[in-house]
Amino acid sequence: xxxxxxxxxxxxxxxxxxxxxxxxxxxxxxxxxxxxxxxxxxxxxxxxxxxxxxxxxxxxxxxxxxxxxxxxxxxxxxxxxxxxxxxxxxxxxxxxxxxxxxxxxxxxxxxxxxxxxxxxxxxxxxxxxxxxxxxxxxxxxxxxxxxxxxxxxxxxxxxxxxxxxxxxxxxxxxxxxxxxxxxxxxxxxxxxxxxxxxxxxxxxxxxxxx
Amino acid sequence: xxxxxxxxxxxxxxxxxxxxxxxxxxxxxxxxxxxxxxxxxxxxxxxxxxxxxxxxxxxxxxxxxxxxxxxxxxxxxxxxxxxxxxxxxxxxxxxxxxxxxxxxxxxxxxxxxxxxxxxxxxxxxxxxxxxxxxxxxxxxxxxxxxxxxxxxxxxxxxxxxxxxxxxxxxxxxxxxxxxxxxxxxxxxxxxxxxxxxxxxxxxxxxxxxxxxxxxxxxxxxxxxxxxxxxxxxxxxxxxxxxxxxxxxxxxxxxxxxxxxxxxxxxxxxxxxxxxxxxxxxxxxxxxxxxxxxxxxxxxxxxxxxxxxx
Numbered sequence: 001x002x003x004x005x006x007x008x009x010x011x012x013x014x015x016x017x018x019x020x021x022x023x024x025x026x027x028x029x030x031x032x033x034x035x036x037x038x039x040x041x042x043x044x045x046x047x048x049x050x051x052x053x054x055x056x057x058x059x060x061x062x063x064x065x066x067x068x069x070x071x072x073x074x075x076x077x078x079x080x081x082x083x084x085x086x087x088x089x090x091x092x093x094x095x096x097x098x099x100x101x102x103x104x105x106x107x108x109x110x111x112x113x114x115x116x117x118x119x120x121x122x123x124x125x126x127x128x129x130x131x132x133x134x135x136x137x138x139x140x141x142x143x144x145x146x147x148x149x150x151x152x153x154x155x156x157x158x159x160x161x162x163x164x165x166x167x168x169x170x171x172x173x174x175x176x177x178x179x180x181x182x183x184x185x186x187x188x189x190x191x192x193x194x195x196x197x198x199x200x201x202x203x204x205x206x207x208x209x210x
Numbered sequence: 211x212x213x214x215x216x217x218x219x220x221x222x223x224x225x226x227x228x229x230x231x232x233x234x235x236x237x238x239x240x241x242x243x244x245x246x247x248x249x250x251x252x253x254x255x256x257x258x259x260x261x262x263x264x265x266x267x268x269x270x271x272x273x274x275x276x277x278x279x280x281x282x283x284x285x286x287x288x289x290x291x292x293x294x295x296x297x298x299x300x301x302x303x304x305x306x307x308x309x310x311x312x313x314x315x316x317x318x319x320x321x322x323x324x325x326x327x328x329x330x331x332x333x334x335x336x337x338x339x340x341x342x343x344x345x346x347x348x349x350x351x352x353x354x355x356x357x358x359x360x361x362x363x364x365x366x367x368x369x370x371x372x373x374x375x376x377x378x379x380x381x382x383x384x385x386x387x388x389x390x391x392x393x394x395x396x397x398x399x400x401x402x403x404x405x406x407x408x409x410x411x412x413x414x415x416x417x418x419x420x421x422x423x424x425x426x427x428x429x430x431x432x433x434x435x436x437x438x439x440x441x442x443x444x445x446x447x448x449x450x451x452x453x454x455x456x457x458x459x460x461x462x463x464x465x466x467x468x469x470x471x472x473x474x475x476x477x478x479x480x481x482x483x484x485x486x487x488x489x490x491x492x493x494x495x496x497x498x499x500x501x502x503x504x505x506x507x508x509x510x511x512x513x514x515x516x517x518x519x
Contacts, residue, residue, distance in 0.1 A: 178230065179230070179285065180226065180230075180284040180285065181226070182285070182287060186286055186287040186288050186323060187323075188287075191249070191287055192245075192246075192249035195249075195285065205239075205241075206230070206242075207230065207232075207233050207237075207238045207241060207242070207281070
């Protein structure tokens with residue numbers, strides 16, 4: 001009997017203390033309000049302080065991004081950040097100086113400021129250099145590998161009649177030349193004739209030895 | 211232009227790189243017929259039919275489906291684009307279908323014809339199923355796209371699969387030519403062994419017995435074996451290995467095996483104790499030496515040494 005009473009009374013006491021504490025918290029807020037502070041913002045700050053800094057920054061960055069996507073932020077986050085570090089974004093030199101901090105290690109970024117592109121490069125030692133980008137002539141339309149394929153040397157197509165093509169095929173077979181070296185391109189009527197000649201000359205169908 | 215882009219979906223094989231396949235008689239005739247048909251396109255058009263342009267090769271792994279497709283393309287004088295399924299299949303819903311569409315768009319450029327070769331075709335054309343899961347719906351969409359595009363495609367398509375049974379029936383029907391490639395027979399095995407053993411060669415009797423011991427082996431396996439032997443001939447002495455007949459064969463067989471499911475040829479069951487191994491001349495001579503030193507009675511080349519062009 002006594003044990004149960006003990007538990008209940010202890011719980012009730014704590015409940016009362018909780019009430020007192022809540023009252024005191026309200027008093028603190030009232031005091032702050034009387035001193036002219038915005039209690040909503042104060043409460044927000046208290047909430048932020050309970051979070052891990054990394055979590056908070058991530059959430060903040062995401063919120064910035066979403067808001068700017070929704071068109072609710074006049075100034076993109078990067079510019080706001082630049083403003084915070086005291087950069088005059090209207091002046092080319094100061095923008096370049098500020099952006100030097102963002103150059104990745106062993107990498108470079110190209111910005112267009114004041115009408116001319118500038119490449120900022122961070123070398124191995126970590127020093128950043130700015131260089132005007134010189135427009136290079138556009139690379140040829142195709143890469144070398146594919147060019148090799150497309151511009152492969154066209155085989156010499158002999159200028160012969162159908163019958164002569166067949167005779168060439170016979171000769172090729174006797175000279176032990178593989179059947180796939182047929183010199184006539186796809187769609188040329190002489191190609192089948194050469195193939196036929198080769199088969200006659202070799203005595204097999206061209207699908208390997210019989 | 212098209213081929214620069216289509217190489218995004220597969221590898222381009224030029225005609226000059228093709229090899230002669232080694233085929234059984236029935237398949238040989240069917241293929242010759244197909245080639246003639248393609249070449250007779252204008253005559254066929256006059257009687258209102260078109261040449262068949264879509265073939266599907268079905269056969270166990272390593273029977274030479276790719277070699278054959280490449281050879282056919284080379285005979286036609288066209289490059290072959292071997293489609294890589296992993297470059298077509300996408301993890302995103304709908305993108306596989308899109309890729310299939312783009313691939314066919316690129317392949318049907320009439321100025322730059324190609325033979326489209328789709329290996330492991332079952333990867334793209336699984337049987338459609340009643341949609342029980344979202345993934346089934348997606349797969350059905352892909353198969354439908356493939357179905358339409360194959361039907362409309364004007365160029366050459368050769369598909370190859372190890373599992374004919376897994377291919378959707380409607381797609382199977384869209385192919386005009388169905389060809390099952392079997393494992394090579396005794397005669398084909400002799401030719402394949404001779405080809406891949408070159409420049410070494412075997413007298414006819416030894417070749418016959420070794421081909422018998424390789425019964426049920428695929429061309430790819432025979433090739434591996436021959437290449438393994440040649441490797442041993444070159445590397446064995448450098449490594450100070452025992453170069454006796456039995457030891458060399460045992461070392462070669464140790465690292466080359468048929469797939470457990472396809473059955474073991476006798477050579478692998480008996481190993482270096484196989485009678486075919488005892489019949490091998492040792493060291494294996496060069497092919498040219500055999501024909502010169504053969505007895506006069508057997509100097510008829512066709513009967514004694516298999517020569518390959």
